[in-house]
Structures are given as structure tokens and as C-alpha cells.
Amino acid sequence: MRAVRALLACAATTALAVAAAPHSASACTCATPAPDVVPRPLDAAPLNTKVRVAIYRLGMGPEAKPAHVYLLDAAGARVDSDERFFGAGATLIVELTPRRPLAKAARYEVVLALPGSPAQSVGFVSTSALTDRAPPLPPRTLDGKVYALPYVPGRCWPPARPFAVLHVDESIDDVTPPGALLYAVWTSAGGAPIDYRTEPLSYVRAEAGSLVLGADNLCTPSRLELPAVDTLRVGLRVVDLAGNMAAPREVVLDLSHPSRAFP
Numbered sequence: 001m002r003a004v005r006a007l008l009a010c011a012a013t014t015a016l017a018v019a020a021a022p023h024s025a026s027a028c029t030c031a032t033p034a035p036d037v038v039p040r041p042l043d044a045a046p047l048n049t050k051v052r053v054a055i056y057r058l059g060m061g062p063e064a065k066p067a068h069v070y071l072l073d074a075a076g077a078r079v080d081s082d083e084r085f086f087g088a089g090a091t092l093i094v095e096l097t098p099r100r101p102l103a104k105a106a107r108y109e110v111v112l113a114l115p116g117s118p119a120q121s122v123g124f125v126s127t128s129a130l131t132d133r134a135p136p137l138p139p140r141t142l143d144g145k146v147y148a149l150p151y152v153p154g155r156c157w158p159p160a161r162p163f164a165v166l167h168v169d170e171s172i173d174d175v176t177p178p179g180a181l182l183y184a185v186w187t188s189a190g191g192a193p194i195d196y197r198t199e200p201l202s203y204v205r206a207e208a209g210s211l212v213l214g215a216d217n218l219c220t221p222s223r224l225e226l227p228a229v230d231t232l233r234v235g236l237r238v239v240d241l242a243g244n245m246a247a248p249r250e251v252v253l254d255l256s257h258p259s260r261a262f263p
Contacts (some may be wrong), residue, residue, distance in 0.1 A: 030218065030219035031219065033056045033220070033221055034122070035055050035112055036053070036205070037052070037053050037122055037123030038051070038180055038241070039180050040179070041124045041125075042126070043126070043179075043241070044126060045102075045125050045126060045127050046132035046176075046242050047101040047102050047104065047131050048098075049241045049242055050095055051071065051095070051110055051125060052182065052203060053069050053093070053094045053096070053110065054092070054093050054223070055091065055092045056092075056221045057087075057090055068083075068112075068113040068119075069083060069111070070096070070111050071109065071111070072108060072109040072111060073103070073108055079098050079102070079108065080098070080100065081097055081098045081099060086199070086201070086203060087201075088223070089221065089222035089223045089224045089225045090225075091202070091221045093202060097243070104129045105129060107124055107125070107126050107127075108125040109121055109123075109124055130175055131242075132175040133242070134173075134174055134244060135173075135245055135246050135247075136171050136172060136181060136238045136240050136245075137171055137172045137238075138171065138237075138238055138246035139169050139170070139171050139236075141167070141169050142249045143167050144165060144167065144253055145164065146162055146164045146226070146253050146255050147163055147165065147216075147258055147259050147262075148161075148162040161215070162255065163213060163215055163216050163222075164212070164234075165211070165216070166210065166236070166251065167209055168209055168236070171238040171246065175240065175241070175242070176242075181206070181240060182203040182205055182238075182239045183211055183237070183239070184202075184237045184239050185200055185204055185223075185235070185236060186201060186235040187232055187233065187235070189227060189229040189231070190229060190232075190233075191231045191232075191233045193233075194235040196237070196248055202223040203239065204223050204224065211236075213234065214226045231254060231255065232252070232255055233250060233252050234250065234252075234253060235248045236249050237249075
């Protein structure tokens with residue numbers, strides 16, 4: 001299934017230099033990923049929602065930050081908000097927190113302005129009449145495996161670097177729909193304890209109960225790269241639209257003996 005998804009992602013016309021694989025610019029042709037916005041247009045966001053926009057770092061340095069991500073209300077006025085930046089891979093994640101609750105049953109436009117480029121609309125937020133203060137339930141199960149598959153020159157899949165696939169059962173929140181839940185990720189080399197008082201490295205979306213750390217194909221920008229260590233402790237906390245976090249769940253990955261079988 002991952003092979004099919006990778007091939008579909010690569011069947012496009014815009015060439016990219018994928019940061020996760022130094023030789024991929026000449027080996028693979030991909031579509032430029034569009035910004036990924038949470039909440040999605042059909043999600044009924046709580047009045048205290050945050051907005052998270054994942055942006056591929058095309059043409060940007062590893063520490064680059066966009067000039068602005070902001071919300072516009074129905075009258076075109078900018079919503080006063082605070083920005084934070086995350087991302088430990090080829091993807092930059094901007095978290096926008098409005099300083100006051102949003103209006104009930106209202107629609108807001110999400111605007112992205114990159115340095116040297118005109119501002120562009122990348123999504124919409126539609127609010128409900130609820131305020132969300134309760135954290136989601138954590139997944140009951142979490143396991144994972146590391147893969148290092150033989151690279152095939154000229155193809156987009158498999159990738160050239162190792163990646164991990166984590167499996168979780170579906171988390172539940174009282175307001176946020178399952179598809180809008182994200183997973184905040186922390187890591188610790190050598191299996192050392194994780195300090196959850198620190199900021200997460202990134203936010204990762206689950207697909208059919210699976211989360212990918214690294215990139216499982218050359219056309220999907222990674223949100224977190226696997227470090228060159230033998231053992232890695234990974235901590236996950238489910239995050240709802242309002243930023244409430246579930247209790248952490250952890251798994252220890254063995255990077256010293258990655259699987260050569262296709263996931």
C-alpha cells in the first residue's frame with residue numbers, strides 16, 4: 001500500500017530537490033506538496049482552536065521561517081495571533097494561536113506569506129460554538145519498526161534513508177474529529193528518558209493508524225529525520241485542535257538492525 005501511495009505522489013511534473021535524499025533531484029520527479037492546514041475546511045473547530053500549517057522547505061535553509069501565517073475574518077481583518085515554529089525534517093510547521101476566542105459559527109481564511117512571494121490563501125477554518133478544554137484519550141497501543149530498503153536509482157520509492165513506521169490505535173477526543181488529531185513527537189537517543197516539558201520536535205499526522213518518522217518515499221517531505229544512533233526512544237502525545245495534549249505513550253526503536261522487507 002505504501003508503494004502505491006508513493007508512486008501516485010511521484011506521478012507529477014514538478015521537479016524537486018528533496019532534502020532527505022541528496023541525489024533525489026536527478027533521480028525522481030515529484031509534485032510540490034501543498035501546505036497542509038489543520039483544521040481542515042470541514043472540521044468544526046472549537047473557539048479556542050490553534051491553526052497548524054505544514055510547509056515544505058523548498059528553497060529555504062533549515063532554520064528558515066515564513067514571514068507570516070495569519071487568519072482573516074469575514075470582514076478581511078487580520079486576527080491578532082501568536083506564532084510558533086516546529087519541524088525537525090524537511091517540513092516547517094507553523095502553529096498559530098489566536099489571542100482571543102474566535103467567533104461562533106464563523107469562517108476564517110488561512111493566509112501564508114513566504115519571503116519574496118505574494119501572500120496566498122491556503123485554507124479555511126470554520127468554527128463551532130464550543131470551547132475545548134479536555135485532552136484527547138491517548139492510544140492504547142503503540143509499536144514501531146525501522147526500515148532501510150535498497151535504493152533504486154531513478155525511482156521515487158523506496159527512499160535512500162532509513163525511516164520508521166509507528167502503529168497506533170485510534171485516539172478519541174470529545175470535540176476534534178480523529179482526522180484532525182495530530183501527534184506531537186519527542187525523541188531521546190540511546191533510550192534515555194524524555195523530558196516532556198521541552199517543546200516537541202514536530203507534529204505528525206496518522207494515516208490509517210500509521211505514523212512515519214523520516215520519509216517513506218522521496219516525494220513526501222519528512223517531518224522528523226531519524227538520527228544516526230543505535231537506539232531511539234520516541235514519545236508521542238496526541239494533540240487536539242485546541243492544543244490539549246493526551247498523556248504520553250513511548251516506544252523504543254532499534255535502528256541498528258533495520259528491516260529490509262517492504263512494510
